Amino acid sequence: MFLMNDENKKRSYKAQKVIDRLGKKLNRQMVGSLAACVHCGMCTDSCHYVLANPGDPTYAPAYKADKIRKIFKRHYDWTGSVLPSWVGAKSVFTDEELEELKDTAFGKCTNCRRCTINCPMGVDFATFNRMTRGLLVHVGIMPEGVEYVSKEQWEIGNQMGVLKEQYLETLEWQEEELQGEVNNPKAKIPIDKMNANIVYTINPREIKHDPRSILDAAKIFYAAKENWTMPSEGWDMTNFGLFSGDDDLGGAVAGRVYEKVEELKGKKLVMSECGHGYRSTRCEGPNWAKKDIKFEAESSVITMLNYIKEGKIHVDKSKNDSSYTFHDSCNNARSCGLTEEPRELLNYVVGDFREMYPNRAENFCCTGGGGAMSMSEYRPRRLQSAIVKAKQLEATGTKYVVTSCHNCVDGLNDVIKHYNLDMKVTQLVNLVSNALVI
Template sequence: MKGRIVSLAAGSQPDSRSATQYRMLSRLFRERLTREMAFSMVSCVHCGACAQACHYALARAHDPCMTPAYKADQIRRMFNRNMNWICRILSGRLNAGTSAADADMERLRDIVFGACTGCRRCTFNCPIGVDNAALIRFTRGILTEMGVVPEGLSNASRNQWLSGNQMSVTEEEFFDSLDWIKAELQYELGVGDLDILVDKKDCDIIYAVNPREIKYDPHSLMNAAKLFYLAGESWTLPRYGWDQTNFGLFSGDDRLGAFMAGNLYRAAERLRARRIVVSECGHGYRSVRWEGYSWANNQQTIPTESVVETVMRYLIEGRIKVDRLRNTGSVTFHDSCNVARYGGLVEEPRWVLKQVCSDFREMYPNGVNNFCCTGGGGLLTMPEYRPLRLEVARIKADQLKVTEADTVCTMCHNCRDGLGDLIDHYQLNMKVVQVMDLVAEALVLPPGNEGNINE
């Protein structure tokens, strides 16, 4: 991977597909350019402030190719070569990109998919308002359309198109997992009336999950089912449209974004649900709560929230009781970029954590200034970029170490895996959990519901 990153510097050789790709690239630039993108294309003054914001640039301070401005400049070279008529005529003299450099799609792919998690920290730190993260996603979308996309990302996207979920979970697997969760919970709580309903009409909540909760990690969904049962909630999962994740966000493909978010919106409409709740997933939250409504051109007619906000409501309304002494270890919180910086949820998870843990400690910087877990932007599905990802994860590892906490908590499945990976790599003495794990541990069961909880 180190060799590959060295090749991010401009000037690689053209490949045989150049002419066709060049024409396609020109067309896609013309068709997709928005006013916001055009602004970011032309407004950078190269002050360098964003270099201090990016974990890639900070961890590889010796490598100018890792600065957000450099990465965006590689996109600008393409833009100038294709969109600016002066540059089209005088491209060589203006260093706007030669046809050879323009044709080097793979180099651009390694930049926009392999050297940026789309965390948007650079955008927040640009005095001009240049949105490098949006430029990166815009370019990912163009490369995806051209088929120049990492295989892992492409496979997960294809799964979503074909099966409606990123892991191609079949209906049989879906119902098997629900049956198993139901049986476990009935035993744990010693109750027979706990159910997990699918496609039930007129519920207060339609709940959407990350497919890993069905395929690999049923405890997340189990925690939610337990919470809903104790709160006396009327809720359902949809038979189709239950995957709240969205590879359209990572690949830059707004049509996939619209398809996936639209599946859930249509399910909510069909089942006449009164609220959409998504499990703990950063990019899923951003996709369903914010971006999806515009991708799918859908009016938001019912509230949409994260399950962490649901927990907060229940606690305020007195629908559940918790005991913070059930979680006595030291806990710090990692803000997912998609939840905090893009989604504006900063205080809510902290409020909940302070109710369910007795030793909560902040990590710095935090909230909208937090550093990425380094697994964002779909990076976990692209093993070819793992060495670089773990190298630049040093910034996050240092941040975690200073807290001296036993546990880092996050409200995102993706961050959980990203953090777990770097904790192993840097041999930190720390475990990773999600907010709902700590909530489930702290839940006080009403008399009669203790069942077999201690077994």
């Protein structure tokens, strides 16, 4: 019996909303990914959740993908509409089923895209997992942490609820530190300077937990005699819309950054080291915000590298005299191709650099990606899956793991602590600043 009559089954209000909205989110890329899976299993070994939980098939990317795929087939694919059981099509009816979908979409995947690049059929599971998150968020079904952070960014303008006065006070404090470090009372962290070559945007984590990275960047700009500024608003280059699947949030946040650069007539937008921020603001943001950006936008990794190559700053690698490996952020490496520049820069500022394996686009997630750091209910799962990362890190035998992502800094710190590794995490901006010869 191929026909399955579920038409008369009562459906919850939210379930109907999710089905309706799914139809609005389908584009060619999404339909291709939803339709093309042949269940070959190539994605399975690419997922760190699977590798850490070999006996649990519910972590397999194809299995997770089928949870949304069956709804697509039931409602938007003709074979599934006519012969649902023939193609595994199944609708969703209750809020409990939506909760189960939430557990998969948010709690069993970091949207790292490693399965995506290893799929011979080109199925971009991470992209439609993100879409699934967005469908759930739209009806208010999301982890508490996602709710908390999304609201911060919607209403305060940054992910960590940093108020304008706190932001400006921190910059003022770092400016004083800068003056002390370079022994020049006129050294500045300019704010809202018009016509600057560079408008420098950051991750709010730098204000809250790591102001040293702002100071280090300021020191590098100072040494390069750069005409730069930081914006008083629109300074958060991160974007929780990438994690929550909320394209409206993505567009609002990216739009605020772009509009501020335009208002200041900045020539180039430079983003501090943050993988998802770089992907969101540099790559996805113009689509979300429906806006063409008429200025250059680059990662600070490239800015720092160019300063060295062009002789604008001078570095002494002997100042960083430990051993270092590099962790590629998923968003930088897999989604934006930023793999060689950080290594080139690292080799300028450290003497002992050792690759981690696998690396570049095949590197494993820090396990804190996709907003996982904000979802405390899934922390045990995340740390269990982190055994894969821990083994990778340990095998390098280095004292430091360097990364170009603030989210990865937190993710890696968690892994290191949980698995008692004798390592520290640092970023390129810290190493470049430390190696500066002023």
